[in-house]
Amino acid sequence: MIWHIFKKDLRLVWHMVTAVALIGWLYTITNYHNDHTVSNPWRMDTLLMIVQILASTLLVVSVVQLDALPGVRQDWLIRPINRRDLLLAKLLFVLLMVQGPIFAADVAVALADGFPAGQALLTSLLRSINYFTFFLAPTLAFASITGSFTETIVAVVASAAAFFGLMQMINIQFPWHWRVVGTNDVFWVVELCVLAILAAGVAAVLMVQYFMRRTTAARWMTASISLLLVVANFMPWQPVFAIQQRLSRDPGVASAVRLEFQPSLGRYREPSGTRTFYQRHGREEGIVLHIPIAITGLPTDSVLRTDLMTARVTGPDGKTADLGFGNARSVWSEDSAIAGDRPDYPLYVGAAAFGRFRDQTLRLDIESSLTLLRLNDTRAIEALDGQQTIAELGRCQSNVNRSGTAVHVDCLQAGTTPPCTTFTLEHAANGTRNPPVVRCEGDYDPFFMQILPDALKRVNVQVFFRDPAERFHLPVDGSQLRESRVVMRLYRPEAHFTRHVVIPHFRLSDWLPL
Amino acid sequence: MIEASNLWKKFGRHDALRGLSFTVPEGSAFALIGANGAGKTTTIKILMNIIAATRGTAKVLNVDSRRMSTQELARIGYVSENQDMPEGLTVDQYLNYLRPFYPAWDRDLEMTTRRDLRLPPERKIRDLSHGMRMKMSLACALPFRPQLLVLDEPFSGLDPLVRDEFMEGLLRQASEMTVLISSHELSEIDGIATHVGFLDEGRLLFEESMSDLTDRFREVHVTLERLAHAPDQVPKDWLHVRVMGNVLAFVDTRFKEEKLGERIGSVLQGVRRVDTQPMGLRSIFTTLARATRDAAVS
Numbered sequence: 001m002i003w004h005i006f007k008k009d010l011r012l013v014w015h016m017v018t019a020v021a022l023i024g025w026l027y028t029i030t031n032y033h034n035d036h037t038v039s040n041p042w043r044m045d046t047l048l049m050i051v052q053i054l055a056s057t058l059l060v061v062s063v064v065q066l067d068a069l070p071g072v073r074q075d076w077l078i079r080p081i082n083r084r085d086l087l088l089a090k091l092l093f094v095l096l097m098v099q100g101p102i103f104a105a106d107v108a109v110a111l112a113d114g115f116p117a118g119q120a121l122l123t124s125l126l127r128s129i130n131y132f133t134f135f136l137a138p139t140l141a142f143a144s145i146t147g148s149f150t151e152t153i154v155a156v157v158a159s160a161a162a163f164f165g166l167m168q169m170i171n172i173q174f175p176w177h178w179r180v181v182g183t184n185d186v187f188w189v190v191e192l193c194v195l196a197i198l199a200a201g202v203a204a205v206l207m208v209q210y211f212m213r214r215t216t217a218a219r220w221m222t223a224s225i226s227l228l229l230v231v232a233n234f235m236p237w238q239p240v241f242a243i244q245q246r247l248s249r250d251p252g253v254a255s256a257v258r259l260e261f262q263p264s265l266g267r268y269r270e271p272s273g274t275r276t277f278y279q280r281h282g283r284e285e286g287i288v289l290h291i292p293i294a295i296t297g298l299p300t301d302s303v304l305r306t307d308l309m310t311a312r313v314t315g316p317d318g319k320t321a322d323l324g325f326g327n328a329r330s331v332w333s334e335d336s337a338i339a340g341d342r343p344d345y346p347l348y349v350g351a352a353a354f355g356r357f358r359d360q361t362l363r364l365d366i367e368s369s370l371t372l373l374r375l376n377d378t379r380a381i382e383a384l385d386g387q388q389t390i391a392e393l394g395r396c397q398s399n400v401n402r403s404g405t406a407v408h409v410d411c412l413q414a415g416t417t418p419p420c421t422t423f424t425l426e427h428a429a430n431g432t433r434n435p436p437v438v439r440c441e442g443d444y445d446p447f448f449m450q451i452l453p454d455a456l457k458r459v460n461v462q463v464f465f466r467d468p469a470e471r472f473h474l475p476v477d478g479s480q481l482r483e484s485r486v487v488m489r490l491y492r493p494e495a496h497f498t499r500h501v502v503i504p505h506f507r508l509s510d511w512l513p514l
Numbered sequence: 515m516i517e518a519s520n521l522w523k524k525f526g527r528h529d530a531l532r533g534l535s536f537t538v539p540e541g542s543a544f545a546l547i548g549a550n551g552a553g554k555t556t557t558i559k560i561l562m563n564i565i566a567a568t569r570g571t572a573k574v575l576n577v578d579s580r581r582m583s584t585q586e587l588a589r590i591g592y593v594s595e596n597q598d599m600p601e602g603l604t605v606d607q608y609l610n611y612l613r614p615f616y617p618a619w620d621r622d623l624e625m626t627t628r629r630d631l632r633l634p635p636e637r638k639i640r641d642l643s644h645g646m647r648m649k650m651s652l653a654c655a656l657p658f659r660p661q662l663l664v665l666d667e668p669f670s671g672l673d674p675l676v677r678d679e680f681m682e683g684l685l686r687q688a689s690e691m692t693v694l695i696s697s698h699e700l701s702e703i704d705g706i707a708t709h710v711g712f713l714d715e716g717r718l719l720f721e722e723s724m725s726d727l728t729d730r731f732r733e734v735h736v737t738l739e740r741l742a743h744a745p746d747q748v749p750k751d752w753l754h755v756r757v758m759g760n761v762l763a764f765v766d767t768r769f770k771e772e773k774l775g776e777r778i779g780s781v782l783q784g785v786r787r788v789d790t791q792p793m794g795l796r797s798i799f800t801t802l803a804r805a806t807r808d809a810a811v812s
Contacts, residue, residue, distance in 0.1 A: 001614065008611045012602040066600060072564050075599045075654075078592040080584035080615045 001082060005089035009063050010097070016062060020055045021101040027052050028105040031454055032112065035412055039402065049453055056098050057139050061152050063093050064143035070215040071147040087210040094136050103128045106455035113456070114395055115414040123414040126448040127455040133199050134451055141205040145218045159226065166230050185307055185371070185419060188445035189240045193232045201225035237308055241369045244307075244444060245496045254372040254495035256297030257304065261503045265292035268513045286324065286350040289511050291366070293345045293501060301375035303420050303491050305440065306368055311347055313506075314363040323357065323364070324349035349508070357508055364506040368499045371444065373420050376492035383407045383425060383465075383484040392418050392490050393459055404478065406462035409486055413457045415448055420491040425463045425476045427484050432475045436489075437463050444493050515540045515575065515662055515692040516561060522569035523556050523716075530556045532716040533570070538709070543693040545703045545724075547795075548713030549803050554696035555594075557713070558666045561694070562592055575662060588616050591655030591691075594666035595648060601640035605633050605650060609657075616658035624657035631683050645676035652683055662692050669699035677702065700796040710795065714806050724795070731798045732769040733791040736762045739784035749781065753805045760786075765793070765801045 010017065027048040034041040067076045067086055076086075103124050110120030142159075146152040201221070208218045245251075268290030298304055311323040326347045345366070381388040384407075386398040394413030401408040409423060422436040439461055443449070450457060463486050465477050476484050516538035523531040531553045538544040546554045559565045561572050563579050572579040575586045600608060609628075613619050628635070631649040642650060648668060655663060665684075669677055681702065688706060697703050703710075711721035736742075742762040748755050751768040762782065766774070769790070778785055793801075 004611070004614055008600070008603070008607075011607065012600060071598075072559055073594075073596045073598040075597045077564050078562050078587060078590065079612065080588035082584050 001085040002089045002092060005067075005081070005086060006092050006096075009066055009089065009093050012066055013059065013062050016055075016059045017097045020052070020059050020098065023048065023052045023055050024101045024105055028109055028454070032109055035113070035410070035456070035458070045453070053135070056136065058149075059098055060094055060136060060139045061143040061146075061149055063097075064090055064140055065147070065149060065152075068147050069144050069209050069213055083210045087206060090140065094140055095132070098136055099128055099132050102131060110414045110455060113412055113414070114389070119414050123448055124455045127450055130195070130449055130451045133195055133202075137202040138198055141202040141209075142222065144206060144209045145215055145222060159222075163226055163230065166227075167233065170230065170234055185305070185444050186240050186244045188443045188449055189243050190232060190235055191445075191449055193235065194229055197225065197228050197232055201228070237310075237369070241307065241496065241498070244371075245498075247444075247446060248495045248497070249492070250494045251497065252495070253299060253374065254370070254497045256299075257370070257372065257497075257499070258296045259366075259368060259499045259501050260294045260296070261501055262292045262294040265294075267511060268292070270513045286348055287354050288513070289324075289347045289349055289508065290513055291345045291347055291503075291511060293366070299372070299374065301489075302494075303373040303440075305371045305373060305420065306345070307371055307496075308369045309345055309347065310367050311349075312365045312367070313357055313360075314365070315360065316362075321353070321357075323347070323353055354508060359507065359509050361505050361507045364503040366501040366503070368501070370497055370499060371493050372495045372497070373491035374494045375489055376418070377490045378487060379490070380426075380485045380487045381409065383481045383486055386486070390488070390490075393421070393488065394457070396459075396488075398486055400478075400481070401462060403468065405466045405468045406464040407481065407486055409459070409461045409463060409488075411459040413459065414455060415457070416445065417457045417459055418490045418492060419444055421459070422489045422491075423461045423463045424487045424489070425465055425474075425484055426487050427476050427480050429483055432480075433487075434463070434465065434474045434476045437461055444496075515542075516544075516694060517573040518557070518561065518570070519572070520570040521557065521560060521567050521572060523553070523560065523565070524568045530716050531560075531567070534713070534716065534718050535570075536711050536718050536721045538692060538694055540692055542708045543688060543695065543706045544709040544711065545707035545795075546694065546696040546711050546713055547698075547700065547703070547799050548696075550698075551715075552713040553716040554713055555596075555666055556716075558594075558664055558694070558696060562590070562664065584615075588618070588658065589661040591658070591660035591663040592666075593648070593651045593655050593664070593668050595644075595668070595670045596666070597647075597651050599639050599647070599650070599654075602638060604636050604638050605642075605653075606635040608639060608650075609654065612654055613657075619658045621657075623659065624653070627653050627656050627683055630686075631679055645672050648672060649676065649680060649683070652680060656683065656687055659687070660691055662694065663688075665693065665695040665697070667697055668695065669697055669702050681705075700799050701794070704795040707795070712799070712802055714803075719802065719806070727798065728792060728795075730767060730769050731793045731801075732766045732774075733793055733797070734764055734766045734769075734774070734778075735789040735791075736764075736778055736782060736785055737787040737789075738762060738782065739786050745781050747781070749777070754801050765797075766790075 030042045030045045030048055034045055068074055106124035106127055107120050143152055146155050205218050205221050208214055295304060309326040312320055313323045314320045324347050326345055379390045381396055381398050383398060388396045390396055393411040396411040398407050398409045420440040422438050424436040425434040465474055519535050521531050521534040548554050560567045561574055561579050563582050577586050631653050633650055633653055707724050709723050710727055712719045738760045742757045742760050744755055744757055752764040753767055755764040
């Protein structure tokens with residue numbers, strides 16, 4: 001009877017199915033167009049994405065409420081309709097009529113972009129699983145606990161307000177927890193937890209609703225799951241990084257890496273000449289201290305990335321307190337142009353902590369969670385009109401940007417991209433090089449977890465050959481582009497590990513930037 | 515066929531049902547009567563497992579109503595004025611949709627019922643009038659020859675012509691099944707019901723066969739030799755006692771022909787004549803409803 005119910009639903013909402021599919025394809029065509037043009041992108045992509053999400057929501061809610069579960073007037077309640085068949089028919093509908101066109105569009109675009117069929121199918125399938133679990137399945141479950149479309153809209157708005165309000169409240173109360181996990185390369189662990197909670201929660205709500213029709217219980221379950229999702233977003237760092245550590249490809253490669261406090265380097269000089277404050281919500285929240293820490297034992301062609309640094313102070317009385325944190329700092333072993341002239345560790349210290357400890361001599365404990373990335377591959381693409389397929393970055397092309405100041409490298413990948421890559425403009429004949437451009441923004445996620453905008457990852461980098469402000473001259477300039485190429489160095493995470501630095505006598509005021 | 519045992523239903527602080535128990539015998543046509551808000555629809559929705567009872571149990575087709583499976587539902591026809599059917603489907607499409615769910619669906623009976631009820635096959639459900647919807651609901655409940663037909667206020671808002679068509683459609687099959695019907699339209703029930711249950715504020719005041727009920731209720735007019743006045747001690751089973759000149763009228767709820775004279779003689783003096791008249795269900799209902807209301811007021 002699953003197919004029979006499916007056909008009835010389709011007959012009732014075919015016009016909505018058509019509209020959602022059309023919007024989806026329009027969005028896909030817009031994205032495809034924008035991926036293949038530098039000069040004339042269509043501006044409506046974001047709007048279409050929002051419209052597609054809203055239209056999909058509307059369709060899912062409508063199809064579930066054709067046989068609404070709450071309420072006492074629904075005709076189907078007194079018909080011999082198997083609840084399991086009804087649930088499966090709704091799932092089938094969402095998969096075929098909502099997720100199906102999205103999957104088909106993803107596959108079509110990946111194939112049109114020249115990716116092999118297997119890769120196109122796998123990436124589109126993974127994105128579809130993510131999209132379904134993160135968005136469509138929860139929408140389906142939510143629609144099953146509401147009796148009408150108006151009720152759903154009111155409930156969605158109220159729940160979203162409560163959810164984000166709670167997130168914001170916790171964020172304000174414990175600002176640094178959110179910042180650490182929310183902006184870090186290991187956030188995929190949190191995403192995976194959220195995914196698991198959502199999958200289990202949705203299954204539980206649907207079971208309770210479709211097999212027992214206990215709306216009040218299902219609503220309480222939904223509220224509890226939402227609360228659990230909030231909590232999951234504030235997972236403590238240690239267990240998250242411990243999971244990442246277990247996934248190290250080659251833990252031994254980092255055994256020689258040492259971190260050591262190096263006071264001889266002196267105080268940090270701000271390039272702007274002014275002291276750095278860090279801000280949140282437009283408010284100054286504290287100060288950025290730069291602690292000179294020497295790093296030794298890095299293997300050649302490697303990058304050391306600080307995923308998180310936490311600092312703790314201990315007073316003469318033995319009492320300890322959190323001082324602050326730092327993250328997303330990378331040190332290159334092979335290129336001082338990237339690493340800078342001194343390996344500083346920016347440490348964000350809250351105003352209250354700074355005021356309290358500013359002039360005290362304390363013991364400082366710095367715990368660093370680190371990732372060592374090693375050069376995995378080096379590839380090059382012509383600076384002008386280059387086209388190259390690179391396994392890790394996908395299909396890349398290069399062109400001069402509209403303002404004539406940089407080579408624009410665009411890569412489209414059906415799958416994951418390396419977390420760190422450098423792009424260097426290099427004269428092919430004489431070896432002259434401009435300073436590299438660093439792109440370190442990927443997650444360490446072991447598999448493709450993207451939901452939006454589609455199943456493709458995009459790497460867009462501007463490799464400058466001319467300073468737009470004309471302040472300085474670069475070795476490889478616009479006149480040499482025809483003989484030049486962009487060298488791409490791709491780094492792969494090999495080891496995730498921790499190091500502990502102890503500074504027995506440390507006074508914050510001594511290390512304020514100049 | 516149906517056994518309700520000590521059913522309670524609370525909506526917030528309000529008790530919609532208070533320990534309701536009754537039995538619908540197989541092959542009977544059981545009329546559940548009562549004033550608005552008496553709990554008739556709530557009772558039916560509990561029996562159909564649309565809502566859960568706060569306390570108590572109900573068995574329908576020998577199965578706990580909370581555990582009714584598709585097998586039981588395939589043997590139950592349900593018609594209610596408050597049914598939400600798929601508005602976007604046509605009459606034809608909806609019947610086509612329902613057909614495969616019922617193993618016993620009889621196409622010929624369906625065609626006959628549709629023809630008799632004169633349902634427009636291509637019209638969408640959302641475009642049907644109230645009367646048409648009720649007929650549609652009946653047309654969806656009869657073709658599978660249900661063992662139990664549940665009708666919740668089926669005549670509400672129907673014009674006489676539609677009511678007749680509805681009744682014709684219903685009566686054609688009524689002899690083959692057990693019927694549970696709740697209605698205010700007592701004159702219509704009068705012709706169908708074999709048993710009756712009177713519900714008041716969530717309590718069943720009585721349940722009995724229609725013949726027993728009509729046998730024991732009589733409108734009695736006692737003509738006295740002089741001007742009548744109501745006796746100081748009115749027997750409990752005399753309801754709606756009133757005086758008109760030298761005539762004392764009341765409704766006897768325990769009527770027995772052979773004992774009537776003796777019972778009247780023990781209460782009234784100077785009886786010249788006694789006239790009795792059988793009562794229709796409507797009259798019985800209004801008498802009981804009035805008595806219950808008066809008792810509540812006093």
